[in-house]
Amino acid sequence: MNTPDWKALRQEFPTLRNWIYLDSARKSIPPRCQALAMEAYTRDVYENAGADAWAATNVAETRALLAEVLGAKPGELAFTRNTTDGLNIAAHGFELKPGDNIVLTDMEHMANVWVWKHWEAKGVEIRHARNRGGRLPLEAFRERIDGRTRVVSTAYVTYGNGCRVDLPELGALCRSRGIRLVVDGVQGAGILAAPLSALNADVVAIGGHKGLFGLTGSGIVYCREDLVDELKTSFVRPPEAANAPRAKAHAISQFDYVRTAHRFEAGNPNFLGIRVLRAGAEFLRSIGLQQIENRVRDLTSACLRLLDAAGLETRTPAEWRERAQIVNVVVPDAAGLMDRLREKHRVVVNVKDDALRLSVSFCNTKEDIEKAVSAIRAEMSHRTAAAA
């Protein structure tokens, strides 16, 4: 495995000329290929009346490319609007009965809470696996699962402290008990190298604007091949291309829908968003997901060491197998500190669950992290001095 030229790759991100950007878990900054893809789209509409921009073949090729990069079959991927959209497809797709239960975790993003809420009015209980000091080991799920559990829905990597769930292990447990595993995969996709097909998940929802380097308003949902038929959906997509005689609405039964995950799509796709997703997937493929994962592991490990040396507290698990690109820092008035870091030091971070959240991408360097941690230290000492 040749090491990518990280220095050259960093040049692909114009934002980094002006900012120390450690907020990729919110939105990834656009690499230049994103701008080029948008320009090419517009140019084609102006000069070619959209022959390429609106071509169904581009959509099919992008699906195939994403399947290759993320380790799935093209028929298992549907284009969506975002993570929430994908989770919503799953949350309305199962037939549950009063007395059944759904297990979430107590560290979910709101998106993976609210999509399930409608079940409560139908007599289905929603339970939460409880974290152990910021970790979600198998035991946390096992103790909440019982004979009436039908679905477990969890983040791959939690949005706050960046705890990574061992999905293959959890998926095996779920499968052995006939439980469906739904995953909010947006904080892992494009960063962790394991193929989607190896996660033992039934559904994985992924927004496009983080690790996949797409636009907001674009995303994909993975649905395991043999589950596609079982999920209920309000969408009905004809089984053939739009101009095929069988696809004419009056000629077929509404139940004769397409037998792949494409059935979760309806109407015109987001052609521009899909074109950008394609550029992002080509970019990821040119670097290699294993290389990206290794780089993110090294950067976040350096970050944890620096925080420790500075005496700063984190709730991010120490072991790489239990974390990913996110490291949090527990400080008083995290929101005030975030603003100071941005205004005074040009360091962009976020605040989640009252803690500062730093999230890295392969385009970051160890220097970015050193600068951010020393800016945090400087601001903390400034506060101490002001309080004295």
Ligand SMILES: Cc1ncc(COP(=O)(O)O)c(C=O)c1O
């Ligand atoms: C873990 C997680 N799930 C869901 C979301 C919401 O994603 P989307 O806007 O793609 O629906 C986010 C962040 O934005 C997130 O971090």
